[in-house]
Amino acid sequence: xEKGANVSAVGTDKDGTDSAPLWFAAALVCDxxxxxxxxxxxxxxxxxDVNAFxxxxxxxxxxxxxxxxxxxxxxxxxxxALAKLLVGKGANVxxxxxFGDCSEGTPLWWAATAVRNGAAAGGGAGLELATILVxxxxxxxxxxxxxxxxxxxxxxRSAQAVRGDRVGGAELARLLHSAGAxxxxxxxxxxxxxxxxxxxxxxxxxxxxxx
Numbered sequence: 001x002e003k004g005a006n007v008s009a010v011g012t013d014k015d016g017t018d019s020a021p022l023w024f025a026a027a028l029v030c031d032x033x034x035x036x037x038x039x040x041x042x043x044x045x046x047x048x049d050v051n052a053f054x055x056x057x058x059x060x061x062x063x064x065x066x067x068x069x070x071x072x073x074x075x076x077x078x079x080x081a082l083a084k085l086l087v088g089k090g091a092n093v094x095x096x097x098x099f100g101d102c103s104e105g106t107p108l109w110w111a112a113t114a115v116r117n118g119a120a121a122g123g124g125a126g127l128e129l130a131t132i133l134v135x136x137x138x139x140x141x142x143x144x145x146x147x148x149x150x151x152x153x154x155x156x157r158s159a160q161a162v163r164g165d166r167v168g169g170a171e172l173a174r175l176l177h178s179a180g181a182x183x184x185x186x187x188x189x190x191x192x193x194x195x196x197x198x199x200x201x202x203x204x205x206x207x208x209x210x211x
Contacts, residue, residue, distance in 0.1 A: 020052035026067035026086075027054075029076055037078025040064070041085060050091040056100065066097030069107035072125045073114040080125040083107070084132060093138040105144025108133045112157035112176070113144070118166045127168035130154075131175060140181035155181040159191035162198055170198040 022043040028036035044050060055061040062070075065086045071079030087093060098104040105113070111133060114126025134140060145151050155176045161169030177199045183191055195201070 020049055020054070022048040022050065022064050023052045023054035023067070026064035026071075026082065027056075027060075029078055029082055030067045030071040030074060032074070032076045037082055040078075040082050044085050044089055050086050050089045051095070060097075060099050062097030062099070063092065063095045065091040065093065065107050066095060066110070069110035069129065070097065070099070072129050073110050073117070075125070080129060083129050087132055087136055093133050093136045094142065096142070101147040102149060103145060103147045106139065106142045108138040108140065109142060109144030109154050109157070112154040112161075112172060113146075115166060115168045115172045116157045116161040116164065118161075118164070123161075123167055127172055127175075130172055134175055134179050140176050140179045143184070151184075153181065153184055153187065155183050155195065156187045156191055159183070159187075159194040162194050173198045 022040060025036055025040035025043055029040055050065070051063055053061070053063055065083060068079055068083035068086055072083060093108070094106055096104055096106055097110075108130055111126045111130040115123045115130065117123065140155070141153055143151050143153055155173065158169055158173035158176055162173055163169075173195055177195060183195065
């Protein structure tokens, strides 16, 4: 890079995947590769395209921020720092990443999934990332799909986190609700009471007296 290399030039790896160096570096962060975070940081600081798309042959189609959000879920080293850096450099917070295991979602959906899945899945970092993404205008109602094909909103993820007594679950629910998040119609019967409980919307019936 000191010799003026184009840090956003598209290249092809041995498996036929086309993308920019930052995309590959972010993928390596998600995989937990040593030194990947430092490389990704250097590329961002040198002006690499933070919205570069790439696609693996097995179906991983996403941006560096999507990789970083999944990396937060995976508790990968440097994942949250990379996500913050990418958002600060103007990364699109609403791009949808699709992955080879059939899961897909926005960075916010992945952050909410991290909170739902608990500390082992980067729950604390997930809440911090969700807060940043909401402040940057992330779509709080964007539906994601897990590897089993089940669809859900970020607010559903937060309700599941509350029900599972996950750290940050209630805070996430309040954050999303205050930003306008709503449960899908199909989610309301199971989860609306939980959301109402943590956001202070639950109706309390006064005792009735007769006679």
